[in-house]
Amino acid sequence: MKKQTTILAALLALMLTLVYSQLGKDLQALKGKTVPDFQIRDLNGKTVKFSHFRGKVVLLNFWSPY
Numbered sequence: 001m002k003k004q005t006t007i008l009a010a011l012l013a014l015m016l017t018l019v020y021s022q023l024g025k026d027l028q029a030l031k032g033k034t035v036p037d038f039q040i041r042d043l044n045g046k047t048v049k050f051s052h053f054r055g056k057v058v059l060l061n062f063w064s065p066y
Helices: 002-030
Strands: 039-041 047-049
Touching: none
Parallel strands: none
Antiparallel strands: 039 047
16 A cells, blocks of 8 residues: 555656646746736726736736626
């Protein structure tokens, strides 16, 4: 049982390493690229454009109450 757990843990570690390696490559490809401008309504119904925040750090948190 211990041998099976060790093998499973090693396979999981290998899979995670491969996934994060590819993710790093994908993120590097995006570095320096401009995000397309888009607009959305805030909670008060006011239209907000992404370009209004140029040069600032922006955290987008999309969620749905449904």
